[in-house]
Amino acid sequence: MGEVYKMTIAGCDRELPICPISDKLDIAGFVMFGDVEITEKVAQALMEKCPEHDIIITAESKGIPLAYEMARIGCREYVVARKGIKAYMTNPIKVEVKSITTDHVQTLYLSEEDCTKLKNKRILIVDDVISTGESLAALEDLVHEIGGNVVGKACVLAEGDAADRTDIIFLEPLPLFFK
C-alpha cells in the first residue's frame, strides 16, 4: 500500500482524509462516509459549478451522501442505482460495470419507479470519484435507456485521465497512484 495522506478540496477549510481504498490496488481512496461537514462543503462547492437540473442520479454506494446533500440543497430529488436487486424493485433495468476499485463486474439496477422519476427529466449524474469512467458510462447508459436527458456529470475528485475530460465537472484532480 502506498503512502496515505491528506488533501484539501475547494470549498473545504480543512484537510480531507484520504484512506486506503483497496488492499489489491496501490491507490489512495476518497471516502466521505461518516464526514458530514466535508459532505456538506463539497456538495455546496460542486453544486455551484453544475448546470440546472431536475433530478440527480448516483451509483451505490460512496456517491450516496453527496447525491443526497446536493439534492437537499438543490433540486430535492435523487435516485440511487443499486448494486443488487431489492424486493422493492418492480421490473428493474440493469447495466454491467467494471470499476477500477473492484476486480469483478458489478451490475447496476434501477427500479421501475426510479425510471419513471427520471424519464424526460434534466439529469445530473453525481459520484464521489470518477476514475476510468466506467461507472459514469454505466449510469449514462441507464439514463439513455429510460429516456432521460443528461445535462451534467459531476464528481468531487477526477482521478487520473478523468481530470483531462472536458465533459466532467469536478473540484480537484486526484493522481491515480500515490508515491
Ligand SMILES: O=P(O)(O)OC[C@H]1O[C@H](OP(=O)(O)OP(=O)(O)O)[C@H](O)[C@@H]1O
Ligand atoms: O470511474 P470508475 O473506475 O468506475 O471508478 C469510480 C467508481 O468507483 C467507486 O465506486 P466503487 O465501484 O468502488 O463502489 P462503492 O462506492 O460501492 O465502494 C466510486 O464511488 C465510483 O462509483
Ligand SMILES: Nc1ncnc2[nH]cnc12
Ligand atoms: N481513489 C478513489 N477513491 C474512492 N473511490 C474511487 N473510485 C475510483 N477511484 C477511487
